[in-house]
């Protein structure tokens with residue numbers, strides 16, 4: 398009875414691995430380490446390899462008596478997905494098919510998938526619930542929507558039960574400072590705000606302040622990475638208890654603007670965040686935040702951390718690891 402965690406050496410994966418170990422669950426991580434960091438696993442079982450290596454995946458499942466999979470391994474840079482779509486179709490979609498075929502052959506029928514609220518594109522209304530139209534606006538988002546469909550069909554043909562966890566904006570670091578996000582590749586707001594506050598970049602570019610929101614900047618649902626990890630622990634328990642598959646929005650239900658994030662950082666860090674208002678970024682929705690009713694009802698999960706908790710943990714992590 399153990400869990401195969403693909404991409405477990407990544408940002409959300411490593412926090413989930415830690416939460417699963419704290420909950421006493423047996424697990425093994427499969428990660429290519431192309432983008433992941435083995436140090437973040439804090440000693441958890443790691444096999445370095447690719448989700449497309451069917452023989453390796455089958456061998457891992459057999460050797461570790463795997464009964465569940467949580468699948469993080471994927472590329473997630475929205476901009477890159479539009480300039481290198483083949484990389485995303487092959488890894489995120491074809492890679493998942495190869496993975497699923499291998500774990501099914503080993504008898505696995507319980508699957509948690511790292512999906513995204515971006516499958517809905519620009520929401521017609523907020524808060525966003527799981528019945529909103531599927532309308533991806535990037536190749537990255539389409540790979541998530543397509544993978545959800547493929548996993549649904551494996552439910553029809555092979556009895557695979559899948560919980561699709563649709564993340565909102567994951568941010569922050571472990572509350573005890575043990576692990577956090579590697580900001581090397583990230584173009585997400587919170588790590589860039591930290592870089593600006595720490596002088597690693599001259600200033601943050603704020604992509605537009607002329608949106609129809611209270612302060613003119615875009616609104617997002619920032620969710621603490623430890624809350625996100627807890628949602629995975631609960632989703633796996635739900636499936637282990639015979640629970641049905643589900644699509645679940647994983648967000649706090651609270652919207653925060655770009656300027657809210659900047660002001661919170663300045664207040665908590667006691668440092669200025671140099672920024673400049675520039676043109677809007679193509680594809681940015683004005684506002685998106687979750688309706689968390691279904692995940693609360695299905696998993697008994699609610700976010701425990703606030704935006705201040707997110708910023709405090711991110712500041713503590715990045716100011717102690719400004720080299721990465």
Ligand code: WQD
Pocket residue numbers: 473475512513514515564565566567584585586587589601602603604605615616617655678681
């Ligand atoms: C947040 C806000 C920007 C950078 C993310 C993930 C996506 C999905 C949903 C999981 C926006 C503004 C940003 C900057 C800025 N999650 N911003 N200057 O676009 O909401 O999407 O959450 O799958 O994968 O990327 O996140 O952090 O890029 O932007 O003004 O330098 O910050 O305009 O309003 P986004 P983000």
